[in-house]
Amino acid sequence: MIVASxxxxxxxxxxxxxxxRAEFSASHxxxxxxxxxxxxxxxxxxxxxEPGHGHNYELVVAxxxxxxxxxxxxxxxxxxxxxxxxxxDQLAYRFLNSAWPEFDVSRPDGCLPTxxxxxxxxxxxxxxxxxxxxLRLYEHPKLWADYLGHTMDAFLTIRTHFAAAHRLxxxxxSQEENERIYGKCARPHGHGHNYLVDVTVRGPIDPRTGxxxxxxxxxxxxxDLVVEPFDxxxxxxxxxxxxxxxPTAENIALHIADRLSTPIRAIGATLHKIRLQESPNNAAxxxxxxxxxxxxxxxxxxxxAVS
Numbered sequence: 433m434i435v436a437s438x439x440x441x442x443x444x445x446x447x448x449x450x451x452x453r454a455e456f457s458a459s460h461x462x463x464x465x466x467x468x469x470x471x472x473x474x475x476x477x478x479x480x481x482e483p484g485h486g487h488n489y490e491l492v493v494a495x496x497x498x499x500x501x502x503x504x505x506x507x508x509x510x511x512x513x514x515x516x517x518x519x520x521d522q523l524a525y526r527f528l529n530s531a532w533p534e535f536d537v538s539r540p541d542g543c544l545p546t547x548x549x550x551x552x553x554x555x556x557x558x559x560x561x562x563x564x565x566x567l568r569l570y571e572h573p574k575l576w577a578d579y580l581g582h583t584m585d586a587f588l589t590i591r592t593h594f595a596a597a598h599r600l601x602x603x604x605x606s607q608e609e610n611e612r613i614y615g616k617c618a619r620p621h622g623h624g625h626n627y628l629v630d631v632t633v634r635g636p637i638d639p640r641t642g643x644x645x646x647x648x649x650x651x652x653x654x655x656d657l658v659v660e661p662f663d664x665x666x667x668x669x670x671x672x673x674x675x676x677x678x679p680t681a682e683n684i685a686l687h688i689a690d691r692l693s694t695p696i697r698a699i700g701a702t703l704h705k706i707r708l709q710e711s712p713n714n715a716a717x718x719x720x721x722x723x724x725x726x727x728x729x730x731x732x733x734x735x736x737a738v739s
Contacts, residue, residue: 442499443503446499447496448498448499448505450511453490455520456520458525458527459483459485459528460527460544461485461529462475462641490570491515491519491554493511494567496563505563514561515558531545532545535549535642544640544643546642547571547575548577550577551567551577551579559581566579567579567581574592575588577589584637585635588647588650589632590630591628591629591631592628592629592631592654592658593626594626594659594663595626595663596667598623598667598668599621599679601618631654632703632706633704644700649699667684685716688708689720704721705720
């Protein structure tokens, strides 16, 4: 029996999210004229040095809407030209501090061209040309920002790693029972992984520094509370929390979130998510702010995360 379709030809009217990547190389410098040289160096470290430094930026643009009569949300040729005209042609091989007036810190309303400030300004310049859903801007594979356009808030993610061993076994069960549940992962002497950890924080972009939070302070927290206590350990034996809590990827991610949530608030941001990648095939994600789940960056962008 053939069921008649009531769908319009070529999917017309059905919703979809599409993404487009773009790349550009540019330089920037973190320096505020109201601070002296020592204050700038203390606040921004090596990023304050003249004449600046550069990055190979990667921009991911997510757009949504109904399909047209040709089966497309937008013609990708039009998307490509809009991104090129409004963003990459204006920024490629430029010094960001002087490329756009938003980053002219000699003006009282100017801010530094951080990753999170840059992605917000890119949104502002693209929003009248494309039906934006979300933007992601990679400064490099271990640092990126997401912007959804709703508020001044942006999401900033740093990536780090640690190597550790673990054994999946519940102490109240026999070896046979544990092997039935966890398979080879229950073997008595354990096994190890090179874990990747993505720490995503959320917060308003400071109108002057362009930052969600002090990046160096965030990195220090992650190093001190995650990398240092976990790296090159046998989690079951060396990390007290896992003496009686099975160190699955899920529980490791939860414990990292518990350790970071309050300290991150102390530096002015909110922990949004922890993503722990145990192997190329396995990962666990923990959202630390349940009421904000609807604000999470679009899944279309999540699928494009650099591994």
